[in-house]
Amino acid sequence: MKQSKLFTKTRRETPKDEIAKNAQLLIRAGFINKEMAGVYSYLPLGLKVLKKIENIIREEINAIGGQELLMSSLHPKENWEKTGRWDSLDVLYKVTDSLERENALGPTHEEIVVPLAKPFISSYRDLPFSVYHFQNKFRKEVRAKSGILRGREFIMKDLYSFHSTKEDFEEYYQKAKEAYINIFDRVGIGELTHIAFASGGSFSKYSHEFQTISSTGEDVIYICKKCSVAINKEIIDKQKECPECEGDDFEEKKSIEVGNIFDLKTKFSDPFGLEYKDIDGNRKPVLMGCYGIGLGRVLGTIVETLSDDKGIIWPKSVAPFRVHLLSLDQNQKSKEIYDDLIKKGIEVLFDDREGVSAGEKFKDSDLIGIPYRIIISEKSLKSGGVELKKRNEDKSDIIKIEEIISKID
Amino acid sequence: MKQSKLFTKTRRETPKDEIAKNAQLLIRAGFINKEMAGVYSYLPLGLKVLKKIENIIREEINAIGGQELLMSSLHPKENWEKTGRWDSLDVLYKVTDSLERENALGPTHEEIVVPLAKPFISSYRDLPFSVYHFQNKFRKEVRAKSGILRGREFIMKDLYSFHSTKEDFEEYYQKAKEAYINIFDRVGIGELTHIAFASGGSFSKYSHEFQTISSTGEDVIYICKKCSVAINKEIIDKQKECPECEGDDFEEKKSIEVGNIFDLKTKFSDPFGLEYKDIDGNRKPVLMGCYGIGLGRVLGTIVETLSDDKGIIWPKSVAPFRVHLLSLDQNQKSKEIYDDLIKKGIEVLFDDREGVSAGEKFKDSDLIGIPYRIIISEKSLKSGGVELKKRNEDKSDIIKIEEIISKID
Numbered sequence: 001m002k003q004s005k006l007f008t009k010t011r012r013e014t015p016k017d018e019i020a021k022n023a024q025l026l027i028r029a030g031f032i033n034k035e036m037a038g039v040y041s042y043l044p045l046g047l048k049v050l051k052k053i054e055n056i057i058r059e060e061i062n063a064i065g066g067q068e069l070l071m072s073s074l075h076p077k078e079n080w081e082k083t084g085r086w087d088s089l090d091v092l093y094k095v096t097d098s099l100e101r102e103n104a105l106g107p108t109h110e111e112i113v114v115p116l117a118k119p120f121i122s123s124y125r126d127l128p129f130s131v132y133h134f135q136n137k138f139r140k141e142v143r144a145k146s147g148i149l150r151g152r153e154f155i156m157k158d159l160y161s162f163h164s165t166k167e168d169f170e171e172y173y174q175k176a177k178e179a180y181i182n183i184f185d186r187v188g189i190g191e192l193t194h195i196a197f198a199s200g201g202s203f204s205k206y207s208h209e210f211q212t213i214s215s216t217g218e219d220v221i222y223i224c225k226k227c228s229v230a231i232n233k234e235i236i237d238k239q240k241e242c243p244e245c246e247g248d249d250f251e252e253k254k255s256i257e258v259g260n261i262f263d264l265k266t267k268f269s270d271p272f273g274l275e276y277k278d279i280d281g282n283r284k285p286v287l288m289g290c291y292g293i294g295l296g297r298v299l300g301t302i303v304e305t306l307s308d309d310k311g312i313i314w315p316k317s318v319a320p321f322r323v324h325l326l327s328l329d330q331n332q333k334s335k336e337i338y339d340d341l342i343k344k345g346i347e348v349l350f351d352d353r354e355g356v357s358a359g360e361k362f363k364d365s366d367l368i369g370i371p372y373r374i375i376i377s378e379k380s381l382k383s384g385g386v387e388l389k390k391r392n393e394d395k396s397d398i399i400k401i402e403e404i405i406s407k408i409d
Numbered sequence: 410m411k412q413s414k415l416f417t418k419t420r421r422e423t424p425k426d427e428i429a430k431n432a433q434l435l436i437r438a439g440f441i442n443k444e445m446a447g448v449y450s451y452l453p454l455g456l457k458v459l460k461k462i463e464n465i466i467r468e469e470i471n472a473i474g475g476q477e478l479l480m481s482s483l484h485p486k487e488n489w490e491k492t493g494r495w496d497s498l499d500v501l502y503k504v505t506d507s508l509e510r511e512n513a514l515g516p517t518h519e520e521i522v523v524p525l526a527k528p529f530i531s532s533y534r535d536l537p538f539s540v541y542h543f544q545n546k547f548r549k550e551v552r553a554k555s556g557i558l559r560g561r562e563f564i565m566k567d568l569y570s571f572h573s574t575k576e577d578f579e580e581y582y583q584k585a586k587e588a589y590i591n592i593f594d595r596v597g598i599g600e601l602t603h604i605a606f607a608s609g610g611s612f613s614k615y616s617h618e619f620q621t622i623s624s625t626g627e628d629v630i631y632i633c634k635k636c637s638v639a640i641n642k643e644i645i646d647k648q649k650e651c652p653e654c655e656g657d658d659f660e661e662k663k664s665i666e667v668g669n670i671f672d673l674k675t676k677f678s679d680p681f682g683l684e685y686k687d688i689d690g691n692r693k694p695v696l697m698g699c700y701g702i703g704l705g706r707v708l709g710t711i712v713e714t715l716s717d718d719k720g721i722i723w724p725k726s727v728a729p730f731r732v733h734l735l736s737l738d739q740n741q742k743s744k745e746i747y748d749d750l751i752k753k754g755i756e757v758l759f760d761d762r763e764g765v766s767a768g769e770k771f772k773d774s775d776l777i778g779i780p781y782r783i784i785i786s787e788k789s790l791k792s793g794g795v796e797l798k799k800r801n802e803d804k805s806d807i808i809k810i811e812e813i814i815s816k817i818d
Contacts, residue, residue, distance in 0.1 A: 005474070005538070006476070007476055007526070007529050007535075007538040007540060008529055009528075009529055011528075033525050035480075035481045035483070035484065035485060035521060035525075036483070036485045036512075039481045039483045040481065041478060041479060041480040041481050041521065041525060042478055042479040042480075043478050043525075044476045044477060044478050044540075046478075047477055047478050047479050050479070065414070067415070067416055067453045068453060068456055069450060069451055069452050069453050069455075069456050070450060070451040070456050070459070071444075071450040072444045072448045072449065072450050072562055073482070073545055073547075073562055074444070074445070074448045074547070074561060074562045075444065076444060076445045090507075091507075093504050093506075094504070095502050095503070095504050095514065097502075097549050097561060098499075098500075098549040098550065098551045099551070103445075105504065105514075112444060112450065116442050116444075116450060116452075117416065119418075119420075120416050120417055120418055126416075129414070129416040131416060131453075136482055136545065138482075138483070140506050140507040141507065142507045142508070152483060152506060153481055153482055153483045
C-alpha cells in the first residue's frame with residue numbers, strides 16, 4: 001500500500017486522556033481511534049494486525065476440531081434468567097427493544113451456545129464437538145483505563161466444547177492448552193507467557209490462565225522457583241504453596257491475562273437441561289469447557305511488551321506489513337522495487353510521500369514498527385543498492401536490490 | 410468437511426414461529442439459528458456463505474480504493490446529539506454504562522466515521538478517500554418478521570467517501586454504483602437486481618437503491634416500460650413519471666432492497682465541522698457519500714429467489730461447499746475420492762454418515778443446496794464411475810472418477 005494513499009497519519013503528541021502505553025502508541029501510530037473510555041475503533045493498520053491475530057487463532061482452533069460459527073450480540077433476557085446471571089452479573093449491559101422486551105448485550109456466550117447446541121445433541125454419538133466464534137463482547141467495566149487491554153467493547157474468540165465423559169473433556173482440555181501455547185508463540189509473546197493456576201470458580205478446583213509478564217499488567221502472578229509453574233494471586237492467598245510441587249518460594253511478577261481455559265462441568269448444561277443418552281439409554285448432563293482469548297488484549301499486550309521508546313516493534317507474524325519501503329529522493333526506482341515486491345507477494349507499506357523529510361519518515365517508520373525497513377536514496381544507490389534495517393536491531397546494511405527477497409524472510 | 414463431524418443437523422419440520430421462507434429454509438438446513446425475533450446466529454454452514462459474500466464485497470470495494478477499518482458498536486451519546494438523531498431516530502438502541510453515561514448501539518456509522526476522519530483531513534490534498542467496514546448494526550425494528558431480511562441485529566458493509574468537489578464525488582458515486590453491480594452479479598442475483606431511483610432525503614433529489622425482484626419482497630418498484638429504469642414507491646407516488654425518460658407506463662414488482670448508495674452532501678460534515686482548506690486556503694465543508702449493503706439480507710435474498718420446493722440452490726460463488734459427496738455404501742472408495750478432491754483444493758462436504766438411508770441423504774443434499782452432488786454407490790461404480798448431478802438441473806450423469814475435476818468448474 002502507498003502511504004500517500006493511507007488516510008491515517010501518525011501523530012506526534014500523545015493523547016491527553018490516555019494513560020496506557022498500548023493505546024498511546026497505537027493512537028499515535030494510526031492503528032486505533034478512541035471513541036470513548038474503553039471503546040476503540042480499529043483503523044486500517046490496526047485492523048490488519050487484528051486480522052492476522054484472528055487468523056492465527058482460527059488456524060490453531062480449527063486444528064483441534066473447532067467449528068466456527070457466529071452467535072448474536074443481542075441475547076434474550078430469559079436465557080440469562082435461567083442461569084441466574086441476569087441479576088448477578090454487574091457488567092451486563094441491558095437494552096430494551098421496540099416492544100419493551102429486555103435483552104442483554106453478550107459479555108460472553110454460554111447463555112446462547114447451550115440452547116443453540118441443544119437440538120443437535122441427543123445421543124453420546126453426537127459428542128464430542130466444539131464450536132467457537134470471533135464476536136464483539138460488551139462489558140460495563142467500571143475501570144477502563146488500560147487502553148485496549150480492558151474494553152467495554154472488545155472482540156473475543158470464545159470456544160465451547162461439549163463432552164459425554166470427564167476423560168474426553170480432559171483430553172480436549174489438554175489439546176486446547178497446547179493450541180493456546182501455539183497461539184501465543186505464533187503471535188510473538190510465547191516466551192513471556194506463562195500458564196498460571198487460577199481459581200476454578202464454583203465447580204472445578206483450578207482453571208488455567210495464560211499470563212504474559214508485563215510491568216504494566218493489572219494482574220500479579222507468582223512463579224514457583226522450584227518447578228516454574230505460575231499461580232495467580234487468588235490461589236497463592238488461599239494456599240501459600242505450589243499446586244504442582246508444593247514448593248513455597250515464589251517470584252512475584254506483574255502480568256496481563258491474555259487467555260483462559262475453563263472446566264465448566266455442568267454449570268450451564270444443568271439450567272438448560274442439556275443432556276445426552278449414554279450407550280445404555282440413560283440421560284446424563286453434557287460436560288462443557290470454555291476457552292477465551294481477547295484479540296484486542298493480545299494486540300495491546302504485544303505493544304506493551306515489544307515496543308521501545310521510538311515506537312512499536314511488531315513480530316513478523318502479525319505485522320501490518322512485512323516491509324516498510326522508504327523512498328527518500330528516488331521515487332522512480334522505489335516505485336519499481338515496490339511493484340516488484342508486490343508482484344512477489346510481499347506485503348509492503350511504501351512511503352512515497354513527497355515533501356516529507358527523511359527524518360520524519362524514519363520517525364514514522366520507527367513508530368509504526370514494521371519488521372523490515374528498506375531505504376532507497378541517491379546515497380544508497382551510489383553505495384550499490386538499498387539500505388536494509390530491521391526494526392528490532394540498530395545496525396543497517398547496504399544490500400543489492402536483487403538480494404532483497406532473500407533478506408526479508 | 411465430513412458431515413458426520415458437522416455438529417448441526419437438518420430438520421424436517423419448519424419452525425412454527427417463522428413465516429419467512431429464507432429463515433425457514435436456512436433453519437431447516439442448519440445454516441442459522443433463531444435467538445429471538447430479528448436476531449439470528451450463523452451456524453457453520455451459514456457462516457461459510459456469509460464469509461464468501463463478505464469477501465466478494467471486500468474485493469469489489471478494495472478495487473475502488475476503499476480502506477477497511479472496524480468501527481465500534483458503542484457510540485457516545487454526544488455524537489448523536491450533534492446530528493440531532495439521538496431523539497429523532499426511532500430505531501436507536503440506547504444503553505447506559507457503569508457510570509450512568511448513555512451510549513447508542515450503532516444502527517449506522519456516520520456519527521463515528523466523521524469525527525474519526527476529521528483529524529486526518531486538513532487540506533484538499535488529503536482528499537478524496539473512502540473507508541468501509543463490516544460491522545454489526547443494531548436497529549429497534551418494530552416489525553421483524555422477514556427472517557434475516559430485516560434484523561434487529563445484522564452485519565452491514567458500510568462505505569463512506571470523502572471529497573472536496575462535487576465532480577469528484579460524482580465520479581466516485583459512479584464507481585461505487587458499478588462496484589455494486591459487480592457485487593450483485595457475483596453473488597448470483599445480478600439478473601434479478603435493478604437500480605431504482607429513490608428519495609434522496611433532505612439533501613439530494615435522488616439516491617439509488619438496488620432492488621431484487623422477489624415475490625416475498627417488502628418493497629415495491631416500478632419498472633419503466635420505456636427505458637427499463639426502476640423507481641421506488643415513494644418517487645412514483647410523488648411524480649408519476651420516470652426520472653430518466655419521463656415515461657409514464659410502469660410494471661409493478663415486489664422487491665427486496667439489497668443495497669443503497671447515497672449522496673450525503675454536507676449533512677454530516679456540517680454538525681462535526683468537517684472541513685478542508687482548498688488550494689486558495691479557504692475552508693470548505695467536506696462532501697460525503699455513503700454506500701450500504703446488508704450481508705444477511707443479501708444471503709436471505711439469494712435463498713428467497715434461488716430456492717425450489719426441495720431446498721436452497723446456492724450460486725457457486727457463495728455456496729458453503731462446491732461439491733456434496735454422498736457415500737451410499739462405498740465409504741472406502743468415497744474416502745479416497747474425498748481426500749483427492751481436498752488435496753486439489755476443492756471444497757467438499759462429505760456425507761459419510763452411517764446408518765442414514767440414501768433417500769435421507771438425497772433429501773438433505775437438496776435442502777442444503779450445494780451446486781454439485783457426487784453420488785458414490787456400488788451401482789454407480791458398476792456403471793463405470795460416480796453419479797454427478799447439478800443442484801439446479803434434474804438429470805444426472807455417470808462420469809469416470811478421473812473426469813470429476815473437469816466437470817465441477
